[in-house]
Amino acid sequence: MSVATAAPPATPPARSKAARTRWSQRLSANVSSAGLNVAVLALTLAWIVPTLGLLINSFRPGGAFNTSGWWTALAPPFNFTLDSYRAVLGASDLAPSFFNSFMITIPATIIPTAVAAFAAYAFSWMRFWGRDWIFLALVGLLAVPLQVTFIPLLTLAVHMGLTSGNNFFGLNAGFLAVWIAHTGYGLPFAIYLLANFFRVLPQDLFESAEIDGAGPVTVFFRLVLPLSVPAIASLVIFQFLWVWNDLLVALIYVGGTPEVAPLTVTLTNLVGGLGQHIEYLTAAAFVSMVVPLIVFFALRRYFVRGILAGSVKG
Template identity: 40%
Template structure:
């Protein structure tokens, strides 16, 4: 942008702050699940992820030792122990009923069920009774504990190995890679023919491909499902590879044709004078020169196939061997709707690969978007 004479600093500030705000709105949601997926699952359910770095206050309940462990001291019966058991923590307050876990400061005494209870900040408690207490179960102790922030990779271990996300990750790979590579080759040849070869009906064919670009996927599902069942393809990887190939082809042909048709005519003519056949020209001139367009489409198709739920749901089964990550995530949303530690970790596993691809190859993605859209797709 031009910074002409007399640029106003106030405006510059306003622009910076607005962009900061936009960026915040667009990144915070993702940050939320990233942070949450590393939090301890007990902390995750009681405090917002934005408090993850501050110690969390948590209402807790512990059970004191049973009355028969009471010992006589100075004429009184005393039950003592630590509310945290084996662990450590800090008590910020305690109370005598579940409704009021924050009634008393640590170190003070309170009356409870005929005894006096004291809980220290480090969790040591003692209950003194004038007489030997009776009963079999220990008293319930209510307190508010302050726990230091806890981060863990346990959530990832859980989702990867016992929730089946690991297997789904492999399934998704199995779907994605061939479904990205196959259409490229088919489309590149078609795009070359549509750009540089003369044949009747070329304009009509191009118009048809532009039209097919926007055909909703929904149209194709039932006819293809029936077709697959009739010819015995059923729910198989071959079936979904070809389906993704079919659905990706119009965009692939359109993008590649726009690019290949824009290559300098003289280069192709020069190759013809040099004696190259169309097949040679395609392999030795067009393919190497079209690398940016091929990369653009590859990224598109990769992201689209990786992130697809609909096609996978229709053309692949629900079993362990075929459930892809998006499908698994959807299943978890249904069955583990409240278990945010599972959901956030799973979601992050599902989005990390596309995000890495995205940041690594953004340049090509943008180029592809521009080629595909600005010219009227």
């Protein structure tokens, strides 16, 4: 629309012609903006149709998904039911996996965030031998495929008894293995994100705190942490979503054992046993999406900020 206003005719030869030109310019601008709106709407619609289809299917009575397309359910007579959700939450092992997902995700978010915050503080506000090289190595490790680590780590986990069968002070040791693994895998990104943020905190703040006699521990807990709440929030969201949605690490370190399997693993097993239970899969998928979607829509601002801080460097 700015195109229409950008170049007004300098000396209009005749008033009527000038008016007509402006009118036609406005018309063409409106037409092209209508086209633009339609194009954006069409793309957005295309993007949400897959999810929408699954959502509608999850509310249809059992078997209906297999005889007619979900779009036919949008016309009367409307016939929706909560049966699939009731079945999935009541009868399957989805409820324990829901619990397991929290059991895995919460510690696997807290530990790397805390460890990364300590390290990022040192990397951005302390001088020590090899600091820049160690940080560079961490940035490099961001690209390393996790697969490279599986065999020696699995051997180690078995050797130390950290597998899903064993008990570790009453806790299933499989959880412990997954927490430690996710901590290591998440740290390079976590340190990178937080160090980028800590580094741009105003230097005067640190100097005046030091003059007041505050040690590094006080500065960290009283100044750095409160000032970095946005960065820490976005890291927490990232790590939470990444662990909650992870399938590979869970498969490797806890396998398919139902006592420790998170939602992603149980869902995958449901897909494997597809056949007659496919209608439950729709509801099961949405059950698994509830928590990340709540986190995502409630904290979207921090999430986007985290992405920008982590990717658009500097």
